[in-house]
Amino acid sequence: MPLGQHSGRSISCSPTQHINLPESFNGGGNTAGASYSPIFDNGSTVTGIGPDYYGMFADYSLLNPGAELLTTQVTPSPSTFSAYSTQQTDGTTNFILSNMDPLNSITVSVARPGSSSVATSLLLTAPSLTATTGFVLGGSAIQNDGSWQASSNPALTMVGQVAVVTIPPGSAQVVHMK
Numbered sequence: 141m142p143l144g145q146h147s148g149r150s151i152s153c154s155p156t157q158h159i160n161l162p163e164s165f166n167g168g169g170n171t172a173g174a175s176y177s178p179i180f181d182n183g184s185t186v187t188g189i190g191p192d193y194y195g196m197f198a199d200y201s202l203l204n205p206g207a208e209l210l211t212t213q214v215t216p217s218p219s220t221f222s223a224y225s226t227q228q229t230d231g232t233t234n235f236i237l238s239n240m241d242p243l244n245s246i247t248v249s250v251a252r253p254g255s256s257s258v259a260t261s262l263l264l265t266a267p268s269l270t271a272t273t274g275f276v277l278g279g280s281a282i283q284n285d286g287s288w289q290a291s292s293n294p295a296l297t298m299v300g301q302v303a304v305v306t307i308p309p310g311s312a313q314v315v316h317m318k
Contacts, residue, residue, distance in 0.1 A: 259303035
């Protein structure tokens with residue numbers, strides 16, 4: 141499909157500011173009487189990974205120390221879609237694209253500063269927009285011990301130096317471009 145025939149939506153980014161990010165991420169527990177936590181436990185053992193942890197995990201994997209937050213523009217931008225991007229210290233660019241529409245996929249064209257020849261993606265899915273379990277990132281669930289290994293990280297279609305991405309209903313894509 142030629143560039144520009146993807147519902148007319150395009151995403152571009154440009155540098156805004158440098159942000160300092162933590163060297164490590166540590167989650168908290170969720171015991172009786174405690175406030176909400178993205179990690180579920182019984183007071184001594186992690187019993188599950190909540191939905192917010194997946195978002196934090198994806199964000200943290202993209203926001204390495206030294207990463208630069210980019211201004212991300214979506215044109216036109218439906219209210220059910222959001223996009224964020226970072227420039228990594230190795231020159232690659234990462235995007236998080238979120239489709240909160242429960243019924244319709246959205247296809248977008250993604251461009252980054254500089255040239256691009258390759259783009260890959262990790263799809264984040266759940267059984268529904270209100271699900272609290274059953275999340276999968278890159279074809280695999282995050283284990284209770286925090287370990288994770290993607291079983292699916294497909295290359296995206298490139299049209300010139302632009303990646304074409306289709307985000308299914310109620311899901312998100314983590315896109316890595318170089």
